Amino acid sequence: MTRREPVQKRSRERVAAILKAAQEQLAAGGVEALTTRSLASYSGIPVATIYRYFEDRDAIIAAYLERELESIDHAVEEALRGIERVTFRSMMHAVAHAHLRHHQAHPEGVGVWFGTRLNAAVHDSVRQLDARMASALHGATRGAGFIERGPHFGAGLIVRLWDRTFEHIFRIERSPAEQQAIVDEVVDMIATYMERYATPAGLDGISSDDFLKVLRRTGSPPGSRAQRPPPDPPR
Amino acid sequence: MTRREPVQKRSRERVAAILKAAQEQLAAGGVEALTTRSLASYSGIPVATIYRYFEDRDAIIAAYLERELESIDHAVEEALRGIERVTFRSMMHAVAHAHLRHHQAHPEGVGVWFGTRLNAAVHDSVRQLDARMASALHGATRGAGFIERGPHFGAGLIVRLWDRTFEHIFRIERSPAEQQAIVDEVVDMIATYMERYATPAGLDGISSDDFLKVLRRTGSPPGSRAQRPPPDPPR
Amino acid sequence: MTRREPVQKRSRERVAAILKAAQEQLAAGGVEALTTRSLASYSGIPVATIYRYFEDRDAIIAAYLERELESIDHAVEEALRGIERVTFRSMMHAVAHAHLRHHQAHPEGVGVWFGTRLNAAVHDSVRQLDARMASALHGATRGAGFIERGPHFGAGLIVRLWDRTFEHIFRIERSPAEQQAIVDEVVDMIATYMERYATPAGLDGISSDDFLKVLRRTGSPPGSRAQRPPPDPPR
Amino acid sequence: MTRREPVQKRSRERVAAILKAAQEQLAAGGVEALTTRSLASYSGIPVATIYRYFEDRDAIIAAYLERELESIDHAVEEALRGIERVTFRSMMHAVAHAHLRHHQAHPEGVGVWFGTRLNAAVHDSVRQLDARMASALHGATRGAGFIERGPHFGAGLIVRLWDRTFEHIFRIERSPAEQQAIVDEVVDMIATYMERYATPAGLDGISSDDFLKVLRRTGSPPGSRAQRPPPDPPR
DNA sequence: AATGAATGAGATTTCATTCAT
DNA sequence: CATGAATGAAATCTCATTCAT
Structure with a gap:
């Protein structure tokens, strides 16, 4: 032992x-x-x-990304746990600030996460991560009854806009205060737009416990790829 | 000759x-x-x-991107020329649809423009192109008096959100109709948000000729890198 | 124990x-x-x-070959034991059919035995095995008085022709019947040729017991290399 | 030029x-x-x-073997040209001595030609060379009417016995005189055996010109593989 | 000016073998 | 005694770039 x-x-x-x-x-x-x-x-x-x-070079990159994402996932969950009533707006706010805090705490990773341009082989990895996040957002939103019939651009696009927002913020290196201001504005912009489609429940919100349940039920399980000793393939 | x-x-x-x-x-x-x-x-x-x-491999990539951008620039200008009264909203609409048309007409390039993951050396190229576009947007907006004091997130972020919107649209391959619907929604979302900060002139708009004048006065001159005979051959 | x-x-x-x-x-x-x-x-x-x-990689190959040969040796001896009067011709016939039976019974090994192209390190192993066989054939032939003064090409060459005959047969994958016919022909060819040099005793033959005695007296002891615990572990 | x-x-x-x-x-x-x-x-x-x-490592080996074979082919043809009346026996004699002379003249190559143990990838090359030779022998023999219905073991086997004979001779390094004696004996052995099946024409022989015509009509054209600048394959 | 040929430097991956536990 | 882990040394092949003609 x-x-x-x-x-x-x-x-x-x-x-x-x-x-x-x-x-x-x-x-x-x-x-x-x-x-x-x-x-x-x-x-x-x-x-x-x-x-x-x-296993090979690509597996290293994949593992790196996986690990980074797990860390963000963690931060997001924690942030959500801290909200009293989860609405679409407060959820976005929480998620946004979780990202913000994570990146502010791990500035070394920022350049990679946003700046790294990946090769075709690893591209799928990233697509999957994005998809996972989008699917969680989508699932949670509908599942919790926040929104009934959304706009044409759905969760996927929001995730991407999101991603870009942070990329922009961190690559242009502003002060933490400004960073926060920008994030708040984008949250405001998106949430305001989405609230056009909100249900009463969506405006009222649900408990964070309930929300997390929905989230977990929806999101595909993280991890499972990368970083394991290659199984000594016969021939 | x-x-x-x-x-x-x-x-x-x-x-x-x-x-x-x-x-x-x-x-x-x-x-x-x-x-x-x-x-x-x-x-x-x-x-x-x-x-x-x-000069070298990177110069080829740079030249390719440059050329692509020029083509888009062209389309944008043409689109703007077609508007009666240019407002922030109509401008975004025109620009967005210029992009849309360009990409729909040159689908081969889409994967490159959005999908290509660049190496460090070329990254700057892209940054510069983005910056140029942002600066044009910013300059035009203020210059034409559309907006006085904008939100924290400025033209740069819009350009990036933009970029991502198109990336999303084209990588997820929807029908042209849907693509248009999504673009319209994003335009609406951003314009609505920006109009909070608009001046009366911004809501009223100016002639496209006047706008183009401002635009040209502002935008950094395109071109300038790439594709030139190598400097004095040594020896 | x-x-x-x-x-x-x-x-x-x-x-x-x-x-x-x-x-x-x-x-x-x-x-x-x-x-x-x-x-x-x-x-x-x-x-x-x-x-x-x-000890190392080569030792494994050597051991494999050694073992294979032992198995053939065995089969040969058994075959000889079954003959009433051993003559040069009947001896060749017996040996040939022992090989034939062995390979027919262990088809997996054929590709290895004949097809494997060996590296320099292991080549010697094979040379030695061949030499052992040739020396046995030679010794037995002379020792038993089958032949007095042979042709220039002696046992060594016969062993090699032999080897090739079997290689050919098994790599061209014919029916067992055809395989046997070919072997018989080669035996006939060689034996007929050798009988030019035969002594009366060679044509008459001796008992298999006597022949085996001669064979054992002559042949170098098999085994001796490979598969042993590595020598005194250093340090 | x-x-x-x-x-x-x-x-x-x-x-x-x-x-x-x-x-x-x-x-x-x-x-x-x-x-x-x-x-x-x-x-x-x-x-x-x-x-x-x-193109790659194997191509080098292939080219080496190809070149060696061409050289032997050449010597054989020359030898045949020197015979008055070509019979099965005289043909074998000529071929044998062509080999002999070639190897005696290029002793550096001997170890390679016979001793080299090939990997699976190159094995085919050698098989093809063997097959080509066998097919030439077979074709010439029947084509020239030397033999009507041969023994079970055909040209292929003879080629292989052949090959082994030379291998044996050169690896055991005897004097040139002995080498010649052995070769003659093996030729004698095989020819004697084959003559059992010979036609009258086979025993009588034909002119070397006629024989070469048959030979050329039969044998697959030599060369054609290996050693060319790789065609810069597009990805 | 145009280009076939040449190449130093390096990329990824695997091997046979040995330790340390 | 057994073995998971470690690794120096090499293998094959490709690349961006530059000469020499």
Whole structure:
């Protein structure tokens, strides 16, 4: 029990070191800059060892993104838990500020998350993450009865506008106060627009517990990809 | 003049052929797939010759993007010319539909423009294009007196939201009708929001000639990078 | 004795499992395909453990070949035991059919035995096996007085022609009947040729017991390489 | 015309240098020893340049074998041209001695030709060469009316026995005189055997011109594979 | 001016083998 | 004794770029 601990701990540390290095490389020059060699020399872990933890180069990027998303997911959930009555507007507000706080707390990741331009192979990963988020938003919105028949542009677009808003904010590097102001304005803009379609319940809101239940029922389970020792494929 | 014509003509044709090939490669597999070799073999122009027209690989990508933007610029200007009274709302509408038409007419380029994930070197290009567009929007808006003191999020953010809207629309491949509906909604959402800050003149509008004058006075001159014979050949 | 039994048994089983896996890999893709990793993953025995049984990769191949040869040796001896009067011709016939039966019974091994192209390190193994066989043939022939002064091409060449005959037969995959017919013809060809040099005793033959005695006296002892615990572990 | 000459000449020299190096590597340690790296460092030609001439590693081996065979083909044809009346026996004799002379003249190649153990990918090459030779032998034999209905083991097997005979001879390194004696004996053995099935014409023979005509009509055209600059495949 | 040829540098991935537990 | 983990060393192949003609 304790015997295996150190090994596991070391493993986890190494994976973390690799992902950290990946982040630096990505931030510095996008996917093209993330080479196995530079990863190795930067992290001090031999290439061959990296391949024990990740199937191939793309798996590293995927793992990095996955991990980042999980962290954001976490922050969002926490933020939602803190609201008394969840409405479409307050939900957007909470989500927005969760993102904001996360990025303000992990500024190193910002450049990567927004700036990294991905190759075709990893693109799907990102699409899936976006889709997951959109589907959660969509599901939660309808599921909680906030909105009955929405506008043509649905959750997917909102997620993307969202994403861009943060990208913009963080790449233009304003003061935290301004960042917050902008986020609030965009929330206001979108929420105002959406409220045209809101149901009475949507304006009144529900408890955060209820909302989280809906959210969980809807969202596809996170994780499940990446970062596992390659199963020594026969031939 | 006539003597050199064929050469010049050939040059232009070759550049066009290279950029066409670049588009295909980019669309097919992103920046990583755009190799000088594949470019050469696809376009039928030897690598060494390509280097006579472009400084390096990145310059090719930059040139491609530049050219694409010019084409959009063109469409936008034409659209604006068609409006009687230009207001913030009608301007956005015109611009949006210019984009829409452009992309609908050049579907091959869509994947590139939105989907291409760029490397660090080219990223700046895009940033600059975005900035140019934002600055034009900003300048025009204030210059024409549409808005006095705007919201915190300014032209830059709008441009980005914009961009994402189109990306979303075209990557999710809906019908032209739906595409239009969505664009209209986003225009409505943003315009409605902006009108909170509008001046009377902004709501009333100005003539398209006047607007275009302002626009031209403001916008940074397009072009200026890429596609020029390499500097003094060494030795 | 009984206490250690299970361990020894397990050892033997593991060695067998490794060699079995080796056979598959060899058959599938030649020496290049026989990697320690694939061996481990296929046999379910960890690489490190394989190294407890075999000094290195080449030792595995050597052991495989050794084992295969032993099996053939066995079959040959049995075949000879079944003959009343052993002459050069009947001996060749018996040996040939022993090979034939062996390969027909173990078709998986055929591709390996004949088809595997060996690397330099293992080549010697095969040379030695061939030499052993040739020396046995030679010794037995002269020892038993079948032949006095033979042709220039001696036992060595016959062994090789032999080998090729079987390779040909099995790689061209004919029906068992045809295989037998071809073998008989080659036996006939060689025997007829050799009988030019035969002594009266050679044409008359001797008892199989006597012949086997001669054979054993002559042949170099089989085995001796491979599959032994690695020498004194360093440190 | 002359302008391009030097280039072509240099190219040819380089290809030759590469194949020479390939020969050394193959002779020294079989296919496994023939690595692109060692090839480059041995021949002094950069890896990247080697790849201009050969599609990949296997193509190099294939080219080497092809070239060797062509050389033998040549020698055989010449030998046949020197015979007055071609019979099965004299043909075999001529062919055998052509091989003999070739190998005696190019002793460096012997180890490779016979000793090299090939990987699965190249194996086919060799099989094809063998098949080509066998088909020529078969075609010529029947075509020239030497033999009507042959024994079960046909041309294919003879070719292989052949091959092995030479391998044996050259690997056991005897004196040229002994080598010749052995070859003669094997020719005698096979020819004697085949003459059982010979037609009168086969025993009488035909003119070498006629025979060569038959041979050419039968054999598949040599060459045609390997060693050409890879056609810059578009992605 | 145009280009076939050349190439240094590096990319990704795998191997055989050895430790440390 | 057994073995998961580690790794130096190499393998194959490609790329962007530059010469030499």
